[in-house]
Amino acid sequence: MNFYHPEMRSVVIAAAEKAGATVLRGARVVGLLAETPPGVWVRLDANGEHAYRARLVVGADGRSSMARQWGGFRVEHDPAGMTIAGLRIDGLAAPEDTMSGFVHPGYGMVSLTVPLGNGRFRAYVGRHKRDGAPERPWRGKTAIADFVSANIAAGAPPTWYASDLQVAGPLASFDAADRWVPHPQRAALVLVGDAAASNDPCFGCGLSLSRDR
Numbered sequence: 001m002n003f004y005h006p007e008m009r010s011v012v013i014a015a016a017e018k019a020g021a022t023v024l025r026g027a028r029v030v031g032l033l034a035e036t037p038p039g040v041w042v043r044l045d046a047n048g049e050h051a052y053r054a055r056l057v058v059g060a061d062g063r064s065s066m067a068r069q070w071g072g073f074r075v076e077h078d079p080a081g082m083t084i085a086g087l088r089i090d091g092l093a094a095p096e097d098t099m100s101g102f103v104h105p106g107y108g109m110v111s112l113t114v115p116l117g118n119g120r121f122r123a124y125v126g127r128h129k130r131d132g133a134p135e136r137p138w139r140g141k142t143a144i145a146d147f148v149s150a151n152i153a154a155g156a157p158p159t160w161y162a163s164d165l166q167v168a169g170p171l172a173s174f175d176a177a178d179r180w181v182p183h184p185q186r187a188a189l190v191l192v193g194d195a196a197a198s199n200d201p202c203f204g205c206g207l208s209l210s211r212d213r
Contacts, residue, residue, distance in 0.1 A: 002099065004116045032057065032070045038188040057189045063179065065195035073181045073191065082176040084126040085138040085147055088169035092121045094160045102155025111154035120168065125150045126176060137173035144171055 013023050026045040033039035039053035059067025068075065092113070094100060100113040108128030115121055125138075125147060138147050144167060152158050179198050184191035 002114050002116060002122075004118075004120060029061075029066070032067065032189065034187075036188075055188065059189060059191045059195045060193050061195055063174075063194040063198035065191065067189065068181065068191055068195050071186055071189045071191070073184065073186065075179055075181055077179040078177045080129060080175050080177045082126050082128055083137065083173050084124055084176045085143075085171060085173040086122060086124045087144065087147060087167065087171045088116075089121050089123055090119055090166040090168045091163055092119075092123070092160055092165060093163045094121060094156075100156070104154045107153060109150060109154040111151045111156045113151075113156060113160070123147075123151060123156075125154060139172055140170070141167075147171055 017023055024042070024044070028043045029040045030043045030049065031041040033041065033051060033053065037053045037055060038057050039051055040057060041049055041051055043049050057067070059065055059071065061067050094113050094115070096115045096117065096119070099115065102111040103109070104111075110124075110126040112124040112126075113121055114124075127150070148161050152161065181191055181196050184196035
C-alpha cells in the first residue's frame with residue numbers, strides 16, 4: 001500500500017523511457033495550444049520555451065491541475081468538511097511494519113502514520129471543520145509543533161515523538177473534500193488521475209483513483 005515516492009518516480013520514469021517515451025527533467029508546462037494539432041508550451045531551464053504538438057494531450061498534473069484550468073473543465077465537489085495535513089518524518093519511534101490509525105471523535109480528529117521503510121514515515125492529521133468554519137491551515141516550520149501535538153491528541157503514543165526526529169519534508173494542509181470533473185475529456189485534451197477526480201486523501205488512496213467519477 002505504501003512506498004517511498006521518489007523511488008517510485010524513478011521506477012515509473014525508467015519504465016516510460018524503456019517504452020519509448022522522452023522524459024524532460026527541469027521542464028515545466030506553462031500553457032496549452034488549442035490549435036490543430038494540439039500541444040503544450042514547455043519552459044526549459046536553459047533553452048527558453050518550446051511548443052510540443054501531439055494528437056492527444058494528457059493532463060496528469062494532480063489535484064491542483066493547471067491542465068484542467070486551462071482546458072476550462074467544470075469541477076464539482078462535496079461540501080468541505082475536513083482538512084488534512086501531512087509531513088514526512090524520519091526517526092519516528094512507530095512500528096515500521098504497520099500502518100497506524102487513531103480517531104478521537106470528541107476532537108473530530110484522525111491521526112495516520114504510514115511507514116515508508118528505512119526509518120521513514122509519513123504522518124497525517126485530519127481535522128473536522130466545526131460548524132463549517134475552516135481551521136487555520138498548518139503550513140511551514142512554525143506549525144510543526146502544533147501538528148505533532150495534534151497527532152498525540154488524536155491518540156498517537158507520545159513515545160513515538162519522544163526521540164530525535166528529523167523533519168524531512170514540508171508541512172502542508174489540504175481541503176479533504178472529494179473533487180471530480182463530470183467528463184474529463186474535451187477535444188484532444190484528456191484528464192487522468194487526480195486531475196480528473198481526487199478523493200478525500202485521509203486514507204491515502206489517491207494514487208489508486210485514475211478514473212472519473
